[in-house]
Amino acid sequence: MRKISVIGAGYVGLVTGTCFADLGNQVICVDIDEEKIAKLKAGTIPFYEPGLEEMVRRNAQSGRLRFTTSYPEGIKEAEFVFIAVNTPSGAEGEADLKYIRMAAEGIAKVMDHPLIIVNKSTVPIGTGDWMAEIVEEYAHPEIEFTVVSNPEFLREGAAIGDFLNPDRIVLGSTNREAAEQVAQLYLSLRAPIMITDLRTAEMIKYASNAYLANRISFINEIASICEKLGADVKEVAIGMGYDKRIGPDYLDAGLGWGGSCFPKDVKALEHMASIHGCHPQLLRAVMEINRDQRRLIIQTLREIVGTLHGKTIGILGLAFKPNTDDMREAPSIEVIHLLTSEGARIKAYDPVAMEVAKGIMPDVTYCSDPYQMAEGSDALIAVTEWNEFQHLDMVRVKELMRQPVLIDGRNIYDPQKLGELGFIYRGVGRGYEGPTVISEVKKAAS
Ligand code: UDX
Ligand code: UDX
Secondary structure, rough: OOEEEEEEEHHHHHHHHHHHHOOOOOOEEEEOOOHHHHHHOOOOOOOOOHHHHHHHHHHHOOOOEEEEHHOOOOHOOOOOOEEOOOOOOOOOEEEEHHHHHHHHHHHHOOOOEEEEEEEEEOOOOOOHHHHHHHHHOOOOOOOOEEEEEOOOOOOOHHHHHHOOOOOOEEEEOOOHHHHHHHHHHHHHHOOOOOOOOOOHHHHHHHHHHHHHHHHHHHHHHHHHHHHHHHHHHHHHHHHHHOOOOOOOOOOOOOOOOOOOOHHHHHHHHHHHHHHOOOOOOOOOOHHHHHHHHHHHHHHHHHHHHOOOOEEEEEEEEEEEEOOOOOOOOHHHHHHHHHHHHHEEEEEEOOOOHHHHEEEEOOOOEEEEEHHHHOOOOOOOEEOOOOHHHHHOHHHHHHHHHOOOOOEEEEOOHHHHHHHHHEEEEEOOOOOOOOOOOOHHHHHHOO
């Protein structure tokens, strides 16, 4: 049992703290947001993450997980302090480090015993060294500390599983012994643990997220070509994925990547690279393709329904991906903005993100279910691939709509089946007739 403090009880910090408590450690989460801490003390999770509420309650009841807004209380017994505050995009696309600075100062001012400070937030290369300078400036000169970088690779909606079954743990530090102590915290997870230097660890996080965003933009570019040439990108991705050198994940074409990480991290890496004299053309293209995905779908819609002025468009799914209520950089926001700027009226439905969405887009009509949303709509756009959308009664949906037009921004539906039901269907990068020969190959393989 080790004593761990986590600064920042957001998506990453709360999952990290709770999972460490679940592994048997004594954890205290510190957050400057009083309302958030009050909710957590009462056993309420301020956002939607499957399995987290139950895990928080269980560990809080056992006394292994506590919450506070006070740095002195949070740091007083800690051996390890994890920093998991947000690092939003600044005006030029750079990562804004003001919260990291606040956390480093906050820790330094109250620490009265040796500490290992572990940074989980995604920060520009070199930030670990900079944090050490800040702590040195504010801390008592005789108190020893070390900064270790330990980037997080948690996917929202699957964060607990990702924490407990990681592909790898990356640790970076100038002090190998400190990194090895942090490694001990993860030993029971039986994952590969890589220890490297601070800057390399920080770069691994950016390079990983940029690579994943790059894969998605790549398949989206292939999707555009498929569309023009009559191939089906969904089948193309399956065929590519069988190659072990490529693999099947992160090849879903659609409206592109959003969320709290890919957009800000690709932007920050591009910024970091360009201010250091590099020409990150690939990263720029990756972002440009992503922007285009949302615009192309509006063009597809216009081709089918004509002018969007006065049309009612139903938006199926608002969260940036399924199993979360996170709306940060959600493609739905841009799609809805483009539609309303052309005079369309918007109805929308999402299983969990509507409360958050109401604060961002008050003029949308939010519906209690997908059928209410379909009623009187001139077209539907599927924006988030929630599981439940695959099981809709599409005959009923069609009857309720003014015109049976379905733009499938996540390739959820079978083009052939919807065609047979009488829908005018367009996916992303899918031949209009749907796959023919390739489905036979799939049968042979199964
Ligand atoms: C994390 C970050 O670590 C980011 O770098 C990474 O790229 C994505 O994940 P996330 O957990 O999504 O960010 O952020 P958020 O949910 O906004 O939580 C941050 C928390 O830190 C908030 O609860 C905020 O109140 C808290 N905070 C912020 C502090 O406690 N102190 C501060 O000084 C600033
Ligand atoms: C990501 C990283 O996966 C995680 O390792 C990191 O630490 C935080 O950022 P997250 O943003 O929660 O996680 O979600 P992820 O599942 O990676 O999806 C990101 C975006 O890419 C979503 O908008 C999703 O819809 C999109 N996506 C994903 C695709 O468009 N196609 C795909 O094949 C996969």
